[in-house]
Amino acid sequence: MSIDDFxxxxxxxxxxxxxxxxxxxxxxxxxxxxxxxxxxFLDSAFSEYAYVDEAFPIAAGQTISHPYTxxxxxxxxxxxxxxxxxxxxxxxxxxxxxxxxxxxxxxTIERQKELFDFSKIILKNIxxxxxxxxxxxxxxxxxxxxxxxxxxxxxxxxxIPKELLKQLKIGGIMVIPIGDKSQKMMTIIRxxxxxFEMFEFGSFQxxxxxxxxxx
Numbered sequence: 001m002s003i004d005d006f007x008x009x010x011x012x013x014x015x016x017x018x019x020x021x022x023x024x025x026x027x028x029x030x031x032x033x034x035x036x037x038x039x040x041f042l043d044s045a046f047s048e049y050a051y052v053d054e055a056f057p058i059a060a061g062q063t064i065s066h067p068y069t070x071x072x073x074x075x076x077x078x079x080x081x082x083x084x085x086x087x088x089x090x091x092x093x094x095x096x097x098x099x100x101x102x103x104x105x106x107x108t109i110e111r112q113k114e115l116f117d118f119s120k121i122i123l124k125n126i127x128x129x130x131x132x133x134x135x136x137x138x139x140x141x142x143x144x145x146x147x148x149x150x151x152x153x154x155x156x157x158x159x160i161p162k163e164l165l166k167q168l169k170i171g172g173i174m175v176i177p178i179g180d181k182s183q184k185m186m187t188i189i190r191x192x193x194x195x196f197e198m199f200e201f202g203s204f205q206x207x208x209x210x211x212x213x214x215x
Contacts, residue, residue: 004037011051012038018053019071026075032101033071038064040122041092058092060112062207065154069204070095076175076187076201077150079104086145086167087130088138089154089209093119097128099152106130107145109138111210138209141167148172155209156183165196177206 039050177183
């Protein structure tokens with residue numbers, strides 16, 4: 001595993017400056033991006049480009065999102081210290097680490113065993129471990145630990161999973177990309193037991209959220 005050297009730290013600072021130029025304003029988000037060594041979450045073949053604003057392939061046919069996408073979704077979540085956050089799609093663990101760095105209490109689910117195993121090791125190694133990490137079906141969420149202040153979905157869902165809506169606290173925020181080949185970034189605010197308010201924030205491209213195991 002490559003170390004977090006001065007060169008990497010300098011590149012992270014340049015990445016933060018780029019994100020600011022692209023409209024990311026939340027200082028906590030920018031601080032977390034500056035703190036997390038993204039190169040450790042990538043295959044060594046791509047580590048030289050870890051602080052370019054691009055997505056890269058990771059294991060199991062998945063991708064690590066553009067840093068801008070990570071920052072944009074995280075900014076929409078409006079994370080407050082000790083927010084209880086459900087993350088659907090741990091992936092390599094990079095987004096998880098950003099949430100942990102912001103002081104959130106993170107509960108995260110990954111559907112791909114290979115990624116679950118990888119992310120568990122890397123997050124422990126860099127000491128940004130979530131409160132709870134599991135291998136399972138993101139469509140089901142984690143009802144045992146609900147309700148959540150915030151829910152973040154990091155894969156494209158064809159529609160909003162109803163089970164996840166049930167697990168969102170009243171006043172809570174869900175950020176989710178909705179669509180098939182490309183997605184609209186949506187925020188969903190739970191107003192009360194039955195009513196939700198939705199907002200749309202432009203088009204993005206994510207790998208698809210995998211179908212649930214049980215119909």
